[in-house]
Amino acid sequence: MIEVQGLTKWFRGSSKAAVENLHFTVQPGEVFGLLGPNGAGKTTTLRMLCTVLRPSRGLARVAGFDVVEQAAEVRRHIGFLSANTGIYERMTAWEMVEYYGQLYQIPPQRLRSRMEELFATLQMNDFRHRRGGEMSTGMKQKVSIARALVHDPPVLIFDEPTVGLDVLVQRAVLQTIQQLRGQGKTILFSTHILREVEKLCDRVAIMSRGQIVACGTLRDLQEYYRQNDLEELFFSLVS
Ligand SMILES: Nc1ncnc2c1ncn2[C@@H]1O[C@H](COP(=O)(O)OP(=O)(O)OP(=O)(O)O)[C@@H](O)[C@H]1O
Incomplete structure (x- = not known):
């Protein structure tokens, strides 16, 4: 579960809060989306969490x-994926995921x-021995996802997980998220x-x-x- 109350971030030297007074919760088995234009504060929020x-x-x-107060425990219980997660040029897909698993001290x-299991569900077996420097963007993203999931955390926090991916990989990523919801992940x-x-x-x-200018299920918001037109709704709320 994720619980956020009054979360605020001011960056030094900035005259305005990057994130101001956020309140929301995300339950196990729920997919909660933060939707907003560039600069809305999404990444800052996720980075605080x-x-x-x-x-x-x-x-x-x-x-x-x-x-x-318990940052180390939080890190042990989350899988985090961000657009700029580093991929090591010289390590293979298998080695990178293994390395993270070892960091989490998995026997x-x-x-x-x-x-x-992860290489099969994410369809990574074709490139399990390919080095980072020779991978496509989609392959790198799958490695990042596998790394975020290797310790089987209960909470997953993904910053724009499909950015820059072709439609096939996008679909695979979205299906993975659906499967994770089915497993009761937050x-x-x-x-x-x-x-x-x-x-x-489930909610946005x-x-x-x-x-946060609006929060609820899409149906609630509509x-x-x-x-009913989501695009119109979105533009009216963010402009
Ligand atoms: N390290 C930082 N120092 C100062 N200001 C920052 C820093 N990181 C982000 N900001 C500012 O905070 C605000 C929110 O940025 P943030 O990256 O959280 O937005 P976002 O919704 O994730 O946007 P995008 O979709 O472009 O990633 C922006 O005005 C940004 O310029």
Whole structure:
């Protein structure tokens, strides 16, 4: 579960909060989307939840652990994927995922069977021995996803997981997220793609200029704002 209360981030030297007074919760078995245009504050929010950035104000608990007081526990219980997750040029797909599994101290036999499972579901066996420097964008993204999932965390936080991917890999990523929801994971992801929200999210928070301007199921929002056309709804809320 993810619980966020009054979460706020001011960057030094900036006259305005990048993220201001956010409140939301995400339950196990739920996909929650943060939808917003560039600069809305999505990445800053996710980075605070992943303990990469320290909140200026407010509280956030991830898998029951406070992101400031219990940052190490939070990191053990999340899988984080961001657009700029580094891929090592010289390591193969298998080696990179294995390396992360070792960092999480997964016993060798369990790690191997977990990796076989992940490589099969993410369709990575064709390139398991290919080095990072020779991978396509989609292959790199799958490696990043496998790394985020190797320790089987209960909470997944994905920052624009399909950005830059072709439609086939996009589809595979979205299907993976659906499967993870089926396994009862708590999933928070950011996007600026309305179609992904329609396809995947149980609930969505629409962000604009650091704030949540609307939150609920798509149906709730459509009814509340009396607007069935999601694109129109989105533009009216963020502009
Ligand atoms: N390290 C930083 N220092 C100062 N300002 C920052 C920093 N990181 C982000 N910001 C500012 O915070 C605001 C929110 O940025 P953020 O990256 O969270 O938005 P976003 O919704 O993820 O956008 P995008 O879709 O472009 O990734 C922006 O105004 C951005 O310029």
